[in-house]
Amino acid sequence: MxxxxxxxxxxxxxxxxxxxxxxxxxxxxxxxxxxxxxxNLVVPTISITSVQRGDSVTFQTYNYPAGQTFTVRMGKMGTAGVGGIVVGTLDSGAGGSMSANFKIPEALKDDYQ
Missing domain, CATH: 1.20.5 (Single alpha-helices involved in coiled-coils or other helix-helix interfaces)
Structure with a gap:
């Protein structure tokens, strides 16, 4: 017991x-x-606002960090710019949203997308 x-x-x-x-x-x-x-999770995004076929692309950025310089590349549709042609740089300044316009490179001017 x-x-x-x-x-x-x-x-x-x-x-x-x-x-x-x-x-x-x-x-x-x-x-x-x-x-x-x-x-708070903030994700930077890009939205294409206009395209002048064979000439230029305008886009709007959102939620970008301040004080950074970004290299802008253009490539064939679906590549997300990986291995693309450098068309310029974008300085984020104070950050947040900004609009930018870049010329389409000669190698991509005749592409449909």
């Missing part, structure tokens, strides 16, 4: 520790996820 009481007391302590640990883990996950979800 004494052995049964001692072993059940140890078993009870074990589950009490396990349930406390799981409870603390759930609280940490709950409050940690709330903190991460509430942070």
């Amino acid at each position: 004494f052995f049964s009481i001692v072993s059940s007391a140890k078993f009870g302590r074990f589950w009490r520790k396990v349930s406390t640990g799981l409870g603390l883990l759930l609280l940490a996950l709950f409050f940690g996820a709330g903190t991460a979800a509430s942070s």
Whole structure:
């Protein structure tokens, strides 16, 4: 009988520790996820506003960081400018939104897109 009481007391302590640990883990996950979800994530984007076929492209930037210079490239449709032709640079100045116009390079002037 004494052995049964001692072993059940140890078993009870074990589950009490396990349930406390799981409870603390759930609280940490709950409050940690709330903190991460509430942070402001700003993503810079570009929108093409006009194209003068064979001449130039005008675009608008949004959410750009301040004080940086960006290299502007143009390439064939679907390449995202990777390996494209450098057409100029864009200084973000105070950041945020800005409009820019760049000439289409000779190598791309006759392309449909």
